[in-house]
Amino acid sequence: MPIRPENRHRYPADWPAISLRIRTERAAGRCECHGECGRGTHTGRCPNRQGQPAYGTGSRVVLTVAHLDHQPENCDDTNLRAMCNGCHLHYDRDHHRQTAAATRRAALAAAGHQPLFGLADIITTPCARCGAQATTRAHCRPDLLVNPDPAAPAGADSAPFCAPCADWVVSAWRGTNHAPCGRDRATWAAWTTPLPDHGTA
Template identity: 70%
Template sequence: MPIRPENLLRYPTNWPEISRAIKERAGWRCECEGECGRGTHPGRCPNLHEGAAYGTGSTVCLTTAHLDHTPENCDPANLRAMCQGCHLHLDTGHHAVTRAQTRARALADAGQLAVDVGDAATPVMPPTRPQTPHTIPAPATEQLLLDLPTTPEGTRP
């Protein structure tokens, strides 16, 4: 995912190398095991970098996600290689917070008076989504067993 210009200085200068190392650690496969909250894949996400994304068939672009949404925290335990779908779902709450902050800043810059309603006006990250295992119901089938007579050795049926 592209880094927004206002956040560029928050990333270390060697971010490309850090990001590549995380993707190599993952074997160029999405490392998400449900923390994104999509609920569309049991266990680890099957998407491979530059492969076809499950469900859509679009080309997968592997990204490096900060689990705590803090670009300065490049501890490998805080970083996951994620396909763009999982990364976007992981960041949904973070995007809502930054969108509210950007809108408030734009209104203030335009001369809109802010109403102080205390902590209620401060955007807060929503709680993480509960992880629900994705299950596909098995189709109802009947098994037909045939009791066929055996043919003597060396003869054709």
């Protein structure tokens, strides 16, 4: 996976050599995922090989190296796994959600927006759908954003959700109620409000 510029300093100077050794010598050009990615699309070791068509999609496989603990500083061989781009993206999906939420929170804070909840509130706020730790406040009734109801109490159009459930709620609402706009970044930003960082990264 491409290294984001802001994370480049977290990788050792010899990272290219480490990555090449894991991908070519240890993995012999084949994805080392044995299902830890959670895709559920292969049993045993993933059959994808560098530069070959990926099973199921036919797209060209790019072999990458995943840090199992998501810490680029930890380059011990036991923490590294050669993964095809599909397995790597799926393995990192929750980590990507968390870092994206942190980026949104930072952008909102930089723009002067105040969080909807205080620290004490979010620590004890469960997801309205699954009960997990809430990280986002999603609009259950996005129609109220388009046609506000002045009689509705503040917050009546939204509830706290974890990131996966917030995604589900927004998608489900669009699927059953014919939302007035497409689900793009602007729509997601309008329908969700990240909650403050509560130190559980």
